Each structure stands twice: as structure tokens, then as C-alpha cells.
Amino acid sequence: MSTREFTLPDLGEGLTESELVTWQVSVGDSVELNQVIAEVETAKALVELPSPFAGTISRLFVEEGTTVKVGQPIVSFELEDGEASTPDAPVPDATAREATQEVPQEATPPAGDRQASEARTSVLVGYGPRVESGDRPRRRHRRAEWLAAHPQPAAAEQAVPGTGEQRTPISGVRRRTAEAMVASAFTAPHASVSLTVDVTPSLELLERLRLRPEFRGRRVNILTIVAKAVLIAIGRTPQVNAHWDGDAGEIVEFERVNLGIAAATPRGLLVPNIRDAGGLSLPELADALGELSSTAKEGFATLSQLSGGTFTITNIGVFGVDTGTPILTPGEAAILALGAVRRQPWEHRGEIALRDVVSLCVSFDHRVVDGEQAARFLTDVGGVLSDPGSVLALI
Numbered sequence: 001m002s003t004r005e006f007t008l009p010d011l012g013e014g015l016t017e018s019e020l021v022t023w024q025v026s027v028g029d030s031v032e033l034n035q036v037i038a039e040v041e042t043a044k045a046l047v048e049l050p051s052p053f054a055g056t057i058s059r060l061f062v063e064e065g066t067t068v069k070v071g072q073p074i075v076s077f078e079l080e081d082g083e084a085s086t087p088d089a090p091v092p093d094a095t096a097r098e099a100t101q102e103v104p105q106e107a108t109p110p111a112g113d114r115q116a117s118e119a120r121t122s123v124l125v126g127y128g129p130r131v132e133s134g135d136r137p138r139r140r141h142r143r144a145e146w147l148a149a150h151p152q153p154a155a156a157e158q159a160v161p162g163t164g165e166q167r168t169p170i171s172g173v174r175r176r177t178a179e180a181m182v183a184s185a186f187t188a189p190h191a192s193v194s195l196t197v198d199v200t201p202s203l204e205l206l207e208r209l210r211l212r213p214e215f216r217g218r219r220v221n222i223l224t225i226v227a228k229a230v231l232i233a234i235g236r237t238p239q240v241n242a243h244w245d246g247d248a249g250e251i252v253e254f255e256r257v258n259l260g261i262a263a264a265t266p267r268g269l270l271v272p273n274i275r276d277a278g279g280l281s282l283p284e285l286a287d288a289l290g291e292l293s294s295t296a297k298e299g300f301a302t303l304s305q306l307s308g309g310t311f312t313i314t315n316i317g318v319f320g321v322d323t324g325t326p327i328l329t330p331g332e333a334a335i336l337a338l339g340a341v342r343r344q345p346w347e348h349r350g351e352i353a354l355r356d357v358v359s360l361c362v363s364f365d366h367r368v369v370d371g372e373q374a375a376r377f378l379t380d381v382g383g384v385l386s387d388p389g390s391v392l393a394l395i
Contacts (some may be wrong), residue, residue, distance in 0.1 A: 001081060005073045006052055009302065011042055018042045019172045020062050020100060025075075029057045033111045037075065039242055040068070041172040046267065055079040056362050067171065085339050100259035174268035180330045189246065192325050193374050194361040197382040198346055199225075204355050206390045214283050222358070223261075223315055226338055227285060229384035230313060231257055231278045238379040240334040241310050244367050251368050260309035260329060261289065263296035273303040313338060323359040333368040336381070337361040358385070 008018060018040040025037045034050040037057075041047075055077040062074050202225045209215045234241045234257055243252040259277035263270045272295070274280070274288045280369065295301045312329045317340035326337045339359035346355035362383060364374045383390050 002079050003058060003076055004053055004055070004079055007071050008040070008068045009049075009074050010070050011040070011047055014352070015070070017067050018047075019067050020064060020074065021046065021172075022064055023060060025057050025060075025337050027057050027060060031055065031057060031077075040174075041267070042303075045270075045301055047303070051077075053077045053079060067344045076196055114359050121236045139389075173265075173266060173270065177269045181327050184328045184330045188328050188365040189367060190328065190363050191371065191374070192361055192363045193371070193378050194323060194359060195378050195382045196357060196359045197385050198348065198355045199341060199358050199385045200348075200356045201388055202385045203341070209282075218283060218286045220282075220286045222317075222341060223313070223338065224282070224286045224289060225260075225312060225385065225388070226336075226381070227259060227277070227289060228282055229381045230311065230336060231259065231285075232384055233377050233380035234311065235278070236380055237373050239369050239373045240362075240364065242333045242368050243331055244333065244365055254310045256310070258308050258310045260312035260332075261292055261296075262312055262314035262326075262329075263293060265297055270296050270301060270306060271309055271312055272296045272305040273312075275304075275308075286370075311335070317341065317358070323361050325361055326363050328363055328365055332365075334362055334364040334374070334377070336378075339364075341353070 008020075011018065021039045021041050025031055025035075027050045031037060031054065033052070033054045038049045038052045039046055040049060050340050057075060057078040060074070061072075061076070062068055075233060167246065181225055191329045202222065206220055206222070206225065207370050215332060238253055239251075241254050241257055243254070245252050256276045257278045258273040258275050260271040260273040263272065272292050274285070274292060277285065277288065280288060291317045292301075294304065295305070310332060312326075312332060312335040313325050314335060315322050315338045316326075317338050320340055322339040322342065324337050324339075326335045328335050335358070339361075341358050343354055344357050345352050346357055348355055360378060362374055362378045
């Protein structure tokens with residue numbers, strides 16, 4: 001018998017630590033190669049760790065809820081003499097890391113590079129075969145079974161005697177989000193412009209689209225049209241799809257749009273993105289938005305989806321509010337907040353009528369984007385929403 005230790009790998013985000021959320025094994029359990037043994041939470045995602053060995057769990061070095069440094073031992077295995085095991089798990093080097101703070105100038109790599117990047121993500125997440133979307137039901141079922149057998153305590157909340165307060169430790173995604181928002185707010189000079197738009201024509205367009213064969217079975221809504229409007233407007237004002245590189249003293253303008261969609265989850269705010277969204281047709285964009293929303297809320301967004309965004313939409317209207325001033329996603333130059341659609345009196349063709357109206361607000365990094373550019377961008381978005389037929393004049 002021999003003993004082998006497994007240390008927390010670098011999960012490719014350039015972070016030095018992660019929180020071990022759940023163990024899916026116990027001491028004495030027999031495990032197979034690539035069997036999921038634990039879940040760890042990084043600043044961006046909940047990641048499953050597969051076993052690098054086939055053997056028996058001999059020791060768990062850390063408890064659930066513990067923050068673990070990269071390279072710190074987390075579990076040891078007893079292996080049979082001569083037992084075949086995977087080679088030492090590769091530790092990804094800088095070239096294998098998914099972009100986080102600094103996004104490459106070409107935000108979406110060519111097809112060959114993208115396949116290599118996806119392969120690296122598979123290595124980062126677990127040294128095993130890439131898990132495709134079709135495997136998710138099986139993974140969810142397995143996770144549900146494990147959670148049923150291992151009930152998890154509620155998040156540790158500490159009551160403060162005599163104050164009526166509850167204190168909850170901040171960790172994982174929520175802590176990283178807080179740090180990122182502070183860094184963004186105090187680093188990038190924020191400015192904002194807003195616009196209220198009659199979107200009745202867009203809602204009428206949605207009704208017609210739902211009757212078309214190519215949209216049957218697809219979820220299309222106001223966010224679908226807004227996302228397309230944003231992509232068209234970026235084509236006319238590419239300065240909003242950019243990044244401030246202070247170290248190089250340069251403004252980096254991205255050739256492709258990796259469209260981020262802010263998603264509220266129980267773990268905190270996540271911003272997965274659609275790679276090269278500008279190259280998608282409207283039906284393809286609808287599919288991508290639906291997939292992104294469901295995977296993020298269910299905790300299955302990949303590291304690749306959560307890195308490399310170039311522009312973000314935050315749909316605050318789903319919470320019933322009309323407008324807000326969003327904080328920039330770090331590494332991006334602009335973000336658009338979409339408010340709730342309201343039925344209200346509005347001037348239409350010289351008369352007052354009840355119309356469907358929405359408020360839009362764009363926050364932007366004033367080092368990268370001028371006020372005129374931000375206003376032109378937002379006006380173009382509003383123009384598409386108020387008159388979808390105007391698209392032909394904008395592209």
C-alpha cells in the first residue's frame with residue numbers, strides 16, 4: 001500500500017485560494033479515477049474536483065467551509081501497490097489560465113485556439129473528459145442524491161446578544177464580488193446616461209416572432225431584443241466594447257463581443273457571457289441567453305463562461321424596478337441596465353396613448369468612453385427598440 005496526497009490545484013483564475021464547499025466522499029470510501037470527490041467555490045464558479053487516483057480515502061485534511069490555499073493538501077489516498085493511477089495532475093501554467101482581469105485583445109480566439117482553451121478548462125476543472133451540456137441532468141441527479149444523504153447545515157449566522165443583529169461570514173463569490181465592485185467603483189471614473197423608450201413595437205415584434213417556425217420552442221422575450229439591439233449599437237460605437245489597460249497606457253478595443261448577462265444566484269452575483277455574441281442569429285442568441293440563464297442560476301456555469309466578458313447587460317426589471325445606475329464589471333468599459341416594462345401614457349403620433357415603456361441606463365468608464373459616444377450608443381439601442389425596422393439603417 002502507498003499513500004498519495006492531492007493538493008488544491010490552480011483552477012485557472014489566477015487566484016491563490018478557494019473555499020471547500022462540500023465533500024462528496026468520507027474517510028474509508030473507495031473512489032474511482034475521475035470520480036467527483038469535492039466541490040470548491042472560486043470567485044466565479046462552483047467547481048467539481050475529480051479524484052486523480054483510484055483508491056481509498058485515508059484522510060480529509062480540511063473541513064467544509066474552509067478556505068484553502070492553492071497547493072495545500074486537501075485529501076490523501078491509500079493505493080494498492082502497483083495500482084495504476086493517473087500521472088501527476090498537471091498544474092496549469094500561465095498560458096493555460098482563463099483570462100480574468102486582463103482579457104486578450106481578441107476576446108474570442110479562432111476556432112482552433114478556442115478548442116484548445118476549452119480543453120484546458122476541462123483540465124483545470126478536473127483532469128478528465130469535458131462535461132457537455134447533455135451530461136448535466138446526470139450530474140444534477142448525482143448531486144441531489146449526495147445532498148439527500150449528507151444534509152448540509154445552514155450558513156453560519158451569528159446572533160449578536162442584545163442587538164437583534166445577525167452576522168453572516170462573507171466568502172466565496174459574494175466576497176469576491178464585493179472586492180471587485182469596490183475596485184471598480186474606486187478605480188474607473190464612472191459616468192452614466194439614461195433614456196426612456198417606447199418598446200411597444202418590440203413587444204409586437206416578439207408576438208410575431210413566436211409564430212415563426214424558427215422560433216417555436218425557443219424562449220424569446222424583451223431581453224432577447226435588447227441584447228440584439230446592444231450588439232447592433234456596439235457595431236456603430238465599438239468604443240463601449242473596450243478595456244482600459246493602465247499598465248500599458250492603452251485603450252484595448254475588442255474585435256468581438258463577449259456579451260455578459262448579470263445573474264442573481266443564491267451564491268451571489270455571477271456574470272456569465274456569450275462568446276462572440278455578435279456572430280449569432282436572433283434564434284441562436286435566444287438559445288444562448290436561455291442556456292446562460294439556466295446554467296448560471298443552477299450553479300453549472302463554466303469557468304470559460306464566467307471569464308473574458310467585454311460588455312454586460314443587467315436586467316434589473318425582473319425585480320420590478322424602473323431604473324438604476326450599475327457599477328462596471330471589472331475589465332469592461334460599459335454596462336447597460338434594463339428596467340421593467342411599464343404600461344403608461346405616452347405621446348404617440350401626436351396623441352396620448354397607453355404604450356409599453358422601458359428605462360435604460362448605461363454606466364461607462366470615462367477614461368475609455370466619451371459622453372458623446374455613450375449617448376450615441378444608447379440612442380442607437382433605443383432606436384432599435386422603438387422601431388425594430390430601423391435595424392436596416394443601422395447595419
